[in-house]
Amino acid sequence: xxxxxxxxxxxxxxxxxxxxxxxxxxxxxxxxxxxxxxxxxxxxxxxxxxxxxxxxxxxxxxxxxxxxxxxxxxxxxxxxxxxxxxxxxxxxxxxxxxxxxxxxxxxxxxxxxxxxxxxxxxxxxxxxxxxxxxxxxxxxxxxxxxxxxxxxxxxxxxxxxxxxxxxxxxxxxxxxxxxxxxxxxxxxxxxxxxxxxxxxxxxxxxxxxxxxxxxxxxxxxxxxxxxxxxxxxxxxxxxxxxxxxxxxxxxxxxxxxxxxxxxxxxxxxxxxxxxxxxxxxxxxxxxxxxxxxxx
Amino acid sequence: xxxxxxxxxxxxxxxxxxxxxxxxxxxxxxxxxxxxxxxxxxxxxxxxxxxxxxxxxxxxxxxxxxxxxxxxxxxxxxxxxxxxxxxxxxxxxxxxxxxxxxxxxxxxxxxxxxxxxxxxxxxxxxxxxxxxxxxxxxxxxxxxxxxxxxxxxxxxxxxxxxxxxxxxxxxxxxxxxxxxxxxxxxxxxxxxxxxxxxxxxxxxxxxxxxxxxxxxxxxxxxxxxxxxxxxxxxxxxxxxxxxxxxxxxxxxxxxxxxxxxxxxxxxxxxxxxxxxxxxxxxxxxxxxxxxxxxxxxxxxxxxxxxxxxxxxxxxxxxxxxxxxxxxxxxxxxxxxxxxxxxxxxxxxxxxx
Amino acid sequence: xxxxxxxxxxxxxxxxxxxxxxxxxxxxxxxxxxxxxxxxxxxxxxxxxxxxxxxxxxxxxxxxxxxxxxxxxxxxxxxxxxxxxxxxxxxxxxxxxxxxxxxxxxxxxxxxxxxxxxxxxxxxxxxxxxxxxxxxxxxxxxxxxxxxxxxxxxxxxxxxxxxxxxxxxxxxxxxxxxxxxxxxxxxxxxxxxxxxxxxxxxxxxxxxxxxxxxxxxxxxxxxxxxxxxxxxxxxxxxxxx
Numbered sequence: 001x002x003x004x005x006x007x008x009x010x011x012x013x014x015x016x017x018x019x020x021x022x023x024x025x026x027x028x029x030x031x032x033x034x035x036x037x038x039x040x041x042x043x044x045x046x047x048x049x050x051x052x053x054x055x056x057x058x059x060x061x062x063x064x065x066x067x068x069x070x071x072x073x074x075x076x077x078x079x080x081x082x083x084x085x086x087x088x089x090x091x092x093x094x095x096x097x098x099x100x101x102x103x104x105x106x107x108x109x110x111x112x113x114x115x116x117x118x119x120x121x122x123x124x125x126x127x128x129x130x131x132x133x134x135x136x137x138x139x140x141x142x143x144x145x146x147x148x149x150x151x152x153x154x155x156x157x158x159x160x161x162x163x164x165x166x167x168x169x170x171x172x173x174x175x176x177x178x179x180x181x182x183x184x185x186x187x188x189x190x191x192x193x194x195x196x197x198x199x200x201x202x203x204x205x206x207x208x209x210x211x212x213x214x215x216x217x218x219x220x221x222x223x224x225x226x227x228x229x230x231x232x233x234x235x236x237x238x239x240x241x242x243x244x245x246x247x248x249x250x251x252x253x254x255x256x257x258x259x260x261x262x263x264x265x266x267x268x269x270x271x272x273x274x275x276x277x278x279x280x281x282x283x284x285x286x287x288x289x290x291x292x293x294x295x
Numbered sequence: 296x297x298x299x300x301x302x303x304x305x306x307x308x309x310x311x312x313x314x315x316x317x318x319x320x321x322x323x324x325x326x327x328x329x330x331x332x333x334x335x336x337x338x339x340x341x342x343x344x345x346x347x348x349x350x351x352x353x354x355x356x357x358x359x360x361x362x363x364x365x366x367x368x369x370x371x372x373x374x375x376x377x378x379x380x381x382x383x384x385x386x387x388x389x390x391x392x393x394x395x396x397x398x399x400x401x402x403x404x405x406x407x408x409x410x411x412x413x414x415x416x417x418x419x420x421x422x423x424x425x426x427x428x429x430x431x432x433x434x435x436x437x438x439x440x441x442x443x444x445x446x447x448x449x450x451x452x453x454x455x456x457x458x459x460x461x462x463x464x465x466x467x468x469x470x471x472x473x474x475x476x477x478x479x480x481x482x483x484x485x486x487x488x489x490x491x492x493x494x495x496x497x498x499x500x501x502x503x504x505x506x507x508x509x510x511x512x513x514x515x516x517x518x519x520x521x522x523x524x525x526x527x528x529x530x531x532x533x534x535x536x537x538x539x540x541x542x543x544x545x546x547x548x549x550x551x552x553x554x555x556x557x558x559x560x561x562x563x564x565x566x567x568x569x570x571x572x573x574x575x576x577x578x579x580x581x582x583x584x585x586x587x588x589x590x591x592x593x594x595x596x597x598x599x600x601x602x603x604x605x606x607x608x609x610x611x612x613x614x615x616x617x618x619x620x621x622x623x624x625x626x627x628x629x630x631x632x633x634x635x636x637x638x639x640x641x642x643x644x645x646x647x
Numbered sequence: 648x649x650x651x652x653x654x655x656x657x658x659x660x661x662x663x664x665x666x667x668x669x670x671x672x673x674x675x676x677x678x679x680x681x682x683x684x685x686x687x688x689x690x691x692x693x694x695x696x697x698x699x700x701x702x703x704x705x706x707x708x709x710x711x712x713x714x715x716x717x718x719x720x721x722x723x724x725x726x727x728x729x730x731x732x733x734x735x736x737x738x739x740x741x742x743x744x745x746x747x748x749x750x751x752x753x754x755x756x757x758x759x760x761x762x763x764x765x766x767x768x769x770x771x772x773x774x775x776x777x778x779x780x781x782x783x784x785x786x787x788x789x790x791x792x793x794x795x796x797x798x799x800x801x802x803x804x805x806x807x808x809x810x811x812x813x814x815x816x817x818x819x820x821x822x823x824x825x826x827x828x829x830x831x832x833x834x835x836x837x838x839x840x841x842x843x844x845x846x847x848x849x850x851x852x853x854x855x856x857x858x859x860x861x862x863x864x865x866x867x868x869x870x871x872x873x874x875x876x877x878x879x880x881x882x883x884x885x886x887x888x
Binding site: 083090093102215269 | 563
């Protein structure tokens with residue numbers, strides 16, 4: 001009994017972190033109506049940078065967030081200006097190919113620069129788990145989860161209360177109407193893309209203590225992110241959070257009860273099942289999957 | 296030079312010719328390029344060069360196969376390596392376990408892959424754009440992981456080996472000549488198939504469905520049908536290429552055969568050469584495969600992966616600034632050199 | 648040819664069409680008019696199979712249409728034009744028309760011949776090799792009509808085909824549409840340009856807020872108080888009585 005509870009709770013915590021990793025992807029899709037195929041590589045970049053900072057200076061990855069986040073914001077800005085913006089008004093396959101190309105380039109740049117060796121950081125508090133009631137948790141998992149919740153909550157408040165937040169919601173619902181209402185949509189695109197990237201930066205710092213980083217680490221996680229986003233509904237932050245929790249639980253349980261080799265296959269099957277039966281996800285806009293984008 | 300027509304022989308459609316690459320017509324330039332491929336195949340004897348040629352022609356054929364789904368039907372798939380793997384593994388397993396000659400095993404692989412492709416499309420029928428692409432990615436990964444773990448069937452990560460014992464029946468040859476011939480035949484067959492599709496009613500229906508599904512529906516086209524057929528054909532022909540690959544390299548393992556890198560390469564070649572034209576993939580392969588050899592030669596062993604960095608950058612530049620690829624560029628150049636009244640400068644099925 | 652029986656369609660809590668019944672006989676030209684929001688576009692979407700009715704039955708050629716598969720209805724002989732022309736942008740004018748012609752003629756060569764005749768009939772013969780992007784509104788509308796006619800339909804739905812045309816173009820279209828019954832095509836036509844539709848259609852159906860409020864010849868309908876009330880307001884309806 002307590003095993004299940006342990007698994008569930010760890011799953012939820014992991015899910016919260018997955019949610020943070022995926023929120024950027026879903027908001028970018030909701031606002032810009034594109035899928036960033038290099039999302040996983042952004043995460044990989046964040047993890048490597050965080051690792052470099054931690055190894056060089058000895059500060060914790062959470063402190064490194066202060067540097068990694070603005071860096072990823074800037075990187076997102078650059079990518080948007082150079083690669084995404086030229087392709088926005090064109091058929092969607094342009095952005096698809098462009099971000100795919102970026103993904104491959106980044107993966108292999110990492111391979112060339114850092115080799116395929118796994119990199120990790122020393123655990124906090126010497127690796128002893130924290131005891132909360134009858135359950136044990138890795139410190140990094142708990143801290144990561146708390147940070148994720150805090151940021152997700154902050155984001156939701158931001159989106160509901162601030163002007164930019166309202167602008168985002170308006171653009172997600174109807175881009176043309178938003179433009180007609182005076183919202184500077186192009187600037188919003190820029191901010192959203194860069195902001196989404198910054199979120200990935202935070203996620204990377206949180207995930208580094210839990211997972212090692214290597215050039216194709218992005219591939220592992222981006223597929224999880226896709227599943228989370230699709231499950232929760234493209235464009236919905238709350239959906240991404242919910243989706244993340246679900247996937248976290250699925251992974252936690254299947255990792256224990258099913259052979260880990262097949263574990264990865266589970267996400268894809270979940271993904272395909274969601275695509276087949278409920279392509280709009282749990283909380284997504286109706287018809288989002290049917291219409292596609294850039295029509 | 297003016298567009299000309301060869302009168303239809305009995306039962307065969309008239310074949311249109313034109314000066315520059317143009318959808319629905321075979322251009323002089325394309326014929327020249329293909330002819331020089333054939334000539335090169337016959338004439339060149341340097342072992343290393345022939346090896347590159349073999350791979351170039353194989354990849355051209357594979358890219359042409361991908362193009363049927365990705366370029367003509369608009370079903371961009373980054374999981375096509377799954378079909379490639381299905382073809383390669385099916386014929387190899389049949390050969391190793393049951394002694395079935397790959398000439399037949401090839402067909403079995405094509406059949407299975409075709410059904411898989413049709414299934415995938417039917418299942419993802421309502422998905423558009425990036426959603427469909429993500430589904431293909433996921434499907435590709437499912438196949439890879441299944442292959443990796445189903446050790447009894449596929450040998451898992453150790454892979455499968457075909458004994459290098461020359462035998463025509465088993466499609467293993469000592470000299471390179473038969474391989475060159477087979478690969479050239481594959482490429483030409485795929486090219487002919489692509490041109491044929493472009494010129495028939497089915498091709499028109501494909502382009503219509505790709506460009507505007509509701510509009511196509513309104514004139515009586517069944518979009519789901521059209522797409523499924525395209526994907527099935529694309530998958531089946533990719534699988535055949537997979538068998539040819541297996542018979543030349545004589546070694547398969549899931550990580551290298553069913554990898555996202557391979558899927559990406561299909562798309563890369565088509566993008567560089569010109570999406571949605573019959574000659575695009577050929578031009579693309581003629582550029583990319585020798586280029587990758589060159590890079591591998593120039594850069595030392597320790598910098599593996601650098602060529603992929605370059606590919607990634609190439610894709611970004613091509614898709615943003617030269618979306619109609621090489622065949623588009625050639626078409627524009629040709630029609631500037633040979634302008635004729637009534638000759639359209641439209642170069643390819645897909646204008647970006 | 649076409650029979651609607653108490654057809655209704657609800658979107659959320661709004662009945663876009665409600666209890667619509669009328670019949671169309673072969674080779675008739677029936678016009679549908681009504682103020683904006685009357686449900687005319689929904690009606691076309693229902694008849695062409697793009698939208699499924701909430702209530703009622705639609706019968707085309709004595710077979711019911713109630714599935715959401717427009718291509719099946721199209722194959723039975725129904726063609727429609729769209730209010731905002733939606734040609735295939737990547738193809739030339741000729742290829743667009745050919746695509747429609749391919750429905751009945753299976754080789755591109757035959758289809759091309761049919762396309763040529765259709766284009767000449769409509770009056771866009773010289774534009775055959777032009778790209779769609781270079782066409783004016785009037786030419787686009789003619790292309791829409793050509794594309795619909797090239798499928799050799801028995802029933803043609805025209806959706807505000809006169810909108811945006813200059814008076815000479817309107818007169819050309821009127822002649823073309825008027826000659827369709829002789830070529831075996833039945834026409835159901837939604838229109839706002841009164842001059843055109845009142846002079847060409849044999850029978851008019853007037854819709855208002857999703858329901859039919861009048862049916863009859865153009866003359867009868869234009870004097871009908873309910874119709875005047877719908878367009879101009881109750882005041883004028885009272886005055887016309």
